[in-house]
Amino acid sequence: MEDTMDQFDVVVIGGGPGGYVAAIRAAQLGFKTACIDEWKNAKGGPAPGGTCTNVGCIPSKALLQSSEHYEHALHHFGDHGITIKGASMDVAKMVARKDAVVKQNNDGILYLFKKNKVTFFHGRGAFAGAAKDGVYQIDVSDPSSTSIAAKQVIIATGSNARALPGVAFDEKLVLSNDGALSIGEAPKKLGVIGAGVIGLEMGSVWRRLGAEVTVLEGLPNFLGAVDEQIAKEAAKLFKKQGFAIHLGVKVGAVKTGKNDVTVEYTTADGKAETATFDKLIVSIGRVPNTTGLNADAAGVKLDERGFIVVDGDCKTSAPNVWAVGDVVRGPMLAHKAEEEGVAVAERMAGQHPHIDFNCIPWVIYTSPEIAWVGQTEQQLKAAGVAYKAGSFPFLANGRARALGSTDGLVKILADAKTDKVLGMHVIGPVASELIAEGVMAMEFGASSEDIARICHAHPTLSEATKEAALAVDKRTLNF
Numbered sequence: 001m002e003d004t005m006d007q008f009d010v011v012v013i014g015g016g017p018g019g020y021v022a023a024i025r026a027a028q029l030g031f032k033t034a035c036i037d038e039w040k041n042a043k044g045g046p047a048p049g050g051t052c053t054n055v056g057c058i059p060s061k062a063l064l065q066s067s068e069h070y071e072h073a074l075h076h077f078g079d080h081g082i083t084i085k086g087a088s089m090d091v092a093k094m095v096a097r098k099d100a101v102v103k104q105n106n107d108g109i110l111y112l113f114k115k116n117k118v119t120f121f122h123g124r125g126a127f128a129g130a131a132k133d134g135v136y137q138i139d140v141s142d143p144s145s146t147s148i149a150a151k152q153v154i155i156a157t158g159s160n161a162r163a164l165p166g167v168a169f170d171e172k173l174v175l176s177n178d179g180a181l182s183i184g185e186a187p188k189k190l191g192v193i194g195a196g197v198i199g200l201e202m203g204s205v206w207r208r209l210g211a212e213v214t215v216l217e218g219l220p221n222f223l224g225a226v227d228e229q230i231a232k233e234a235a236k237l238f239k240k241q242g243f244a245i246h247l248g249v250k251v252g253a254v255k256t257g258k259n260d261v262t263v264e265y266t267t268a269d270g271k272a273e274t275a276t277f278d279k280l281i282v283s284i285g286r287v288p289n290t291t292g293l294n295a296d297a298a299g300v301k302l303d304e305r306g307f308i309v310v311d312g313d314c315k316t317s318a319p320n321v322w323a324v325g326d327v328v329r330g331p332m333l334a335h336k337a338e339e340e341g342v343a344v345a346e347r348m349a350g351q352h353p354h355i356d357f358n359c360i361p362w363v364i365y366t367s368p369e370i371a372w373v374g375q376t377e378q379q380l381k382a383a384g385v386a387y388k389a390g391s392f393p394f395l396a397n398g399r400a401r402a403l404g405s406t407d408g409l410v411k412i413l414a415d416a417k418t419d420k421v422l423g424m425h426v427i428g429p430v431a432s433e434l435i436a437e438g439v440m441a442m443e444f445g446a447s448s449e450d451i452a453r454i455c456h457a458h459p460t461l462s463e464a465t466k467e468a469a470l471a472v473d474k475r476t477l478n479f
């Protein structure tokens with residue numbers, strides 16, 4: 001190892017939500033910290049923020065917002081007495097706005113690095129080998145070319161889209177999340193393989209802009225991880241919006257033509273079908289990024305699916321090497337990655353943070369939104385837990401009526417004996433924000449009565465949460 005190398009207490013490999021937040025927290029705690037990220041913007045410059053910022057959370061929400069405005073202008077403004085003649089969508093402008101939002105976030109992270117004195121390296125980080133005298137050499141390449149030394153390393157290299165076997169993403173006809181966020185004009189016919197989070201969010205964007213969307217899902221149940229009542233409500237609403245959702249299909253050959261793509265599949269009742277689409281989004285889950293990291297040489301073990309093996313504290317098999325976010329077990333969510341990144345930095349500083357995986361919220365940003373935390377009814381039944389359920393429809397909520405968004409409900413599940421909140425499930429307007437109350441309640445071990453006794457402002461959607469809590473005790477006031 002060269003003596004002239006820059007020496008750091010902590011080097012973070014990967015600048016997504018797991019990595020950049022870990023780097024900031026480590027620097028706040030007094031460690032001399034560097035973060036290496038290889039993402040390049042269209043001009044080849046640095047674009048920290050990872051999948052989340054560049055081709056995930058942020059750009060998808062930007063497009064969801066634009067397309068929702070358009071849908072409202074076309075179909076809902078009339079209810080408010082607003083007439084818009086000749087409303088049209090400039091897809092190129094919508095995509096350019098999305099790119100600008102992404103850039104604001106990239107620049108924001110570079111600013112945060114400066115503010116917190118995190119040294120940023122633009123390039124790919126790789127272990128040179130095992131630690132020598134307790135110090136790892138990390139080589140950085142493309143576009144930077146240097147080597148740095150680290151006492152502690154956090155791997156936060158994230159994930160990328162899983163392709164169907166033998167069907168590579170060309171990002172023109174067969175799209176991963178990357179291509180799905182940059183389609184130049186709304187396809188007439190859009191095929192989506194996988195009725196998961198990406199399929200439903202991206203399907204929503206392009207459906208609102210006029211695409212006929214067909215979703216082919218391998219499993220027999222729709223949104224199997226979601227509370228069954230909520231998933232049933234979602235399926236009903238999405239079908240009403242025009243989504244064609246086929247469950248229990250087996251996808252066969254996928255053939256790309258000049259301007260279209262044909263998918264052969266077998267339906268749940270065994271019928272062979274063929275469908276031709278202008279574009280096909282393949283959203284069947286994601287795989288961890290570890291290629292080029294040279295993890296093996298450093299003694300960092302991977303599991304059979306390629307994830308970095310970590311213990312409950314995010315420690316890997318190599319001394320002083322930690323891993324967080326999508327590249328390790330657990331839900332692939334930006335906020336889970338962030339929590340792990342912060343927790344690792346704090347553990348390095350001798351603190352004892354704790355992450356309760358049962359209190360990590362999930363949100364699907366469709367319309368209406370779907371959000372949940374904790375246990376579903378089917379999980380509680382399977383575990384033999386005695387519970388009480390209370391739900392409240394937005395149809396009976398004054399604010400929802402004023403907004404014109406009355407689809408959906410809030411449901412609270414509480415322990416039958418202790419009344420402790422075990423889960424909260426929402427389908428409805430801004431469910432993404434409402435769920436925070438359920439997370440807070442569960443983190444503090446609150447009972448449904450606690451939520452029911454808290455004063456909620458009127459008129460707000462959050463009153464539906466209070467009413468759902470009242471419903472646990474069968475004493476709703478407005479339904």
Ligand code: FAD
Binds near residue numbers: 017050157327336
């Ligand atoms: P990533 O964000 O993947 O970041 C890893 C970074 O490391 C990348 O910049 C990568 O280029 C870099 N890297 C990899 N290897 C190296 C190396 N060897 N050297 C240097 N750099 C390297 N989650 C939510 O919570 N909410 C959402 O709304 C949401 N929406 C999503 C929408 C889409 C379309 C997609 C695809 C994902 C979405 N997610 C969402 C998931 C979320 O993006 C991920 O869970 C999150 O980005 C994981 O963070 P991470 O830091 O672990 O990895």
Ligand code: NAI
Binds near residue numbers: 164216251285
């Ligand atoms: P996903 O796991 O959400 O859904 C994949 C779906 O594809 C599943 O329903 C699965 O049964 C189905 N599937 C798998 N193989 C198939 C096959 N061969 N044929 C047909 N169906 C098949 O994965 P997705 O949508 O790719 O998203 C990846 C991850 O990114 C999510 O799990 C989530 O963690 C994250 N994400 C989070 C978002 C959010 O928080 N709002 C938004 C988008 C992504």
